[in-house]
Amino acid sequence: MVMMLGMDPISIIGGTVAVALFGILAGLVFMGVERKFAAHMQARIGPPIRQPFRDVAKLLSKDSIVPENAIPLLFNMAPVLALASSIVILLYIPLGGFLPVLAGYGDLILVMYLLTVPALALVAGGFASGSPYATVGSQREMVTMMSYELPLAIAVIAIAWRLAAAGIADPFSLATIAGTATGITIWSVAGPLGIIGFVLLLIVLAWVTPAELSRVPCDTPEAETELCGGLLVEYSGRNLGLFYLAQGVKTVAMAALAVALFLPWNISWYVALSPNAALVADFAFFLLKLMVVIFFSVSVIRVGMARFRITHVVSIYWGYLGGLGLLGLLCVVLDASLGGGGML
Amino acid sequence: MRLTKAFNRSLWVFHLNTGSCNGCDIEIVATLTPRYDPERFGIKLVGSPKHADVLLVSGPVTRAMADRARRVYEQMADPKVVMGIGSCMSGGVFYDSYNLVGPLEEHIPVDVFVPGCPPRPEAIIDGVVKAIAKLERLEGEGK
Numbered sequence: 001m002v003m004m005l006g007m008d009p010i011s012i013i014g015g016t017v018a019v020a021l022f023g024i025l026a027g028l029v030f031m032g033v034e035r036k037f038a039a040h041m042q043a044r045i046g047p048p049i050r051q052p053f054r055d056v057a058k059l060l061s062k063d064s065i066v067p068e069n070a071i072p073l074l075f076n077m078a079p080v081l082a083l084a085s086s087i088v089i090l091l092y093i094p095l096g097g098f099l100p101v102l103a104g105y106g107d108l109i110l111v112m113y114l115l116t117v118p119a120l121a122l123v124a125g126g127f128a129s130g131s132p133y134a135t136v137g138s139q140r141e142m143v144t145m146m147s148y149e150l151p152l153a154i155a156v157i158a159i160a161w162r163l164a165a166a167g168i169a170d171p172f173s174l175a176t177i178a179g180t181a182t183g184i185t186i187w188s189v190a191g192p193l194g195i196i197g198f199v200l201l202l203i204v205l206a207w208v209t210p211a212e213l214s215r216v217p218c219d220t221p222e223a224e225t226e227l228c229g230g231l232l233v234e235y236s237g238r239n240l241g242l243f244y245l246a247q248g249v250k251t252v253a254m255a256a257l258a259v260a261l262f263l264p265w266n267i268s269w270y271v272a273l274s275p276n277a278a279l280v281a282d283f284a285f286f287l288l289k290l291m292v293v294i295f296f297s298v299s300v301i302r303v304g305m306a307r308f309r310i311t312h313v314v315s316i317y318w319g320y321l322g323g324l325g326l327l328g329l330l331c332v333v334l335d336a337s338l339g340g341g342g343m344l
Numbered sequence: 345m346r347l348t349k350a351f352n353r354s355l356w357v358f359h360l361n362t363g364s365c366n367g368c369d370i371e372i373v374a375t376l377t378p379r380y381d382p383e384r385f386g387i388k389l390v391g392s393p394k395h396a397d398v399l400l401v402s403g404p405v406t407r408a409m410a411d412r413a414r415r416v417y418e419q420m421a422d423p424k425v426v427m428g429i430g431s432c433m434s435g436g437v438f439y440d441s442y443n444l445v446g447p448l449e450e451h452i453p454v455d456v457f458v459p460g461c462p463p464r465p466e467a468i469i470d471g472v473v474k475a476i477a478k479l480e481r482l483e484g485e486g487k
Binding site (some may be wrong): 051 | 349381383391
């Protein structure tokens with residue numbers, strides 16, 4: 001960690017540009033693949049994988065309309081803020097065998113705060129649109145945000161607490177949790193009861209993901225059939241394109257967070273490879289894990305369910321998922337106090 | 345207009361009913377089902393005219409809807425395409441009704457008409473293909 005703090009600005013800037021490019025490209029590719037999955041599940045052919053690229057190219061070439069009663073500064077700033085903050089999340093998350101670009105500058109708690117920033121940008125843009133539909137959408141987005149915070153916080157705290165209980169230093173650092181350098185993960189620390197607890201928390205996180213990304217069944221803030229697109233109703237052209245990109249980057253960030261928390265294994269831990277080959281293999285395996293997370297927590301849920309009402313979002317996330325999370329936390333606590341695992 | 349390949353292959357559709365009997369609307373919904381799967385060509389139904397590239401109008405234009413149709417058309421970002429669905433576009437059997445204010449093209453510019461009462465999904469898809477062909481021709485002319 002001390003070594004990381006001494007990183008020179010050039011490599012941070014280079015890393016940021018690389019991560020931004022990776023986030024945008026991977027976000028669009030994963031959205032394309034995700035649409036293909038959904039189409040096949042509905043016995044359709046579906047759009048080509050490069051469809052999101054076409055959508056963005058089209059949106060960027062269209063006019064951007066600013067409504068008369070909008071606040072232009074806030075209205076135009078919100079999409080940029082959403083995209084930029086989505087990219088910033090990725091800077092704190094380990095990508096395969098690569099340590100986070102800003103490792104040592106921030107930990108899991110910071111990532112939890114950063115995850116709310118793109119949503120807040122959407123809310124600000126919605127309120128600045130001067131449309132009643134967008135206002136209702138913004139209010140719903142805020143309610144959704146408050147709903148999924150509790151289950152997400154429980155999952156994060158359970159993981160960090162179990163690592164701390166196992167005597168690992170710096171348990172909130174994502175590099176520690178993912179075990180990028182050490183190879184120690186929550187699964188190797190926990191005993192049988194702890195593993196049950198972590199599986200419950202994994203289910204909770206898989207359900208928090210669609211709410212975080214405003215996808216079906218939690219697309220209540222956008223709800224095109226009742227709110228005509230909700231938050232985004234007044235956005236067009238370039239601004240809508242930036243929100244589209246932000247959505248893709250956020251999908252990657254959320255899936256990468258789930259991978260770092262719960263599926264941190266790397267190929268190079270088990271197979272002896274030269275350093276460069278290990279980086280490539282780990283990164284390819286990381287992309288595969290992202291795909292699996294997106295498939296289960298976005299595609300499967302999206303195809304299998306209809307939209308929740310906003311009251312249902314609150315009761316399901318606070319009540320059922322919060323309860324399930326607490327049960328998982330209880331298992332983890334019991335596991336630690338019974339001295340389960342104890343591999344260290 | 346800035347027409348590109350990406351535009352032709354990513355048409356987002358906003359559906360406006362200007363007094364239709366719902367026959368055409370149901371056929372439009374049928375066109376969007378997995379059986380016909382227009383998402384293959386990037387066609388998607390959106391909830392706001394601000395997001396749309398194609399305005400899909402069904403029904404004869406009633407007195408109350410004429411101004412709304414104009415306003416929805418003006419809210420769409422350029423470049424944009426208008427498709428009229430159904431025989432009612434020219435008034436149809438209601439051509440001499442006291443409550444109609446003339447065919448759609450007297451109010452907004454229409455690019456493609458799809459006749460039929462109601463047109464089958466195949467006809468609507470053919471209309472979209474004609475719209476794409478027209479866009480490609482305009483793109484070739486550099487407009």
